[in-house]
Amino acid sequence: MTSLTEIELYTKSYADAREELTKVVNRVNQLQEKIHARYLRDIKRLLAKAAERQVKLAALIEGSPTLFTKPRTLIVHGIKIGFRKGKGGIEWDDDAQVVKLIKKLFPEQADLLIHTEETPVKNALSELPAADLKRLGITVEDTGDVVVIKPVDSAVDKIVKALLKNATEEKEAA
Numbered sequence: 001m002t003s004l005t006e007i008e009l010y011t012k013s014y015a016d017a018r019e020e021l022t023k024v025v026n027r028v029n030q031l032q033e034k035i036h037a038r039y040l041r042d043i044k045r046l047l048a049k050a051a052e053r054q055v056k057l058a059a060l061i062e063g064s065p066t067l068f069t070k071p072r073t074l075i076v077h078g079i080k081i082g083f084r085k086g087k088g089g090i091e092w093d094d095d096a097q098v099v100k101l102i103k104k105l106f107p108e109q110a111d112l113l114i115h116t117e118e119t120p121v122k123n124a125l126s127e128l129p130a131a132d133l134k135r136l137g138i139t140v141e142d143t144g145d146v147v148v149i150k151p152v153d154s155a156v157d158k159i160v161k162a163l164l165k166n167a168t169e170e171k172e173a174a
Contacts, residue, residue: 018164025159057081 061068061081068074073082092098102113125133130140 021163025163029159 061083065083068082071082072084073080075081099114103110106113125136125138128136133140
């Protein structure tokens with residue numbers, strides 16, 4: 001059997017490895033921010049330029065429908081241009097108001113026009129005793145002891161945790 005001292009030493013070794021990884025991830029994030037800041041002005045300028053040219057191109061195409069009768073679209077310089085049949089769509093501002101009006105004006109079609117969904121509330125169910133859950137046909141899993149190795153630090157840990165999870169899964173698969 002392993003002693004607590006041995007586990008403490010290995011925990012220190014694990015914490016040191018995580019700290020090294022965290023430093024590298026922080027450095028990568030800093031470099032990404034610098035690169036982003038360096039090119040942000042160019043990105044904004046080019047985005048505005050592309051948007052302006054897209055509006056102009058759309059106006060040119062819209063003003064020349066006879067050029068796009070057959071075929072209705074062309075591929076020019078890797079860009080598909082022309083006309084297509086609009087998909088159409090419907091919109092409304094207030095779901096509750098539409099539901100209310102459907103029930104009032106089309107009550108016989110309410111089941112068809114209104115989506116009603118009933119699903120179990122997992123958080124509320126988890127508060128029920130195991131016997132009640134069993135009566136409901138719900139299986140309770142992982143109620144025994146499980147190993148916990150969880151750092152208690154910052155947001156960078158989300159990245160580190162994801163990287164470690166992938167590395168651990170790869171190691172276990174090998």
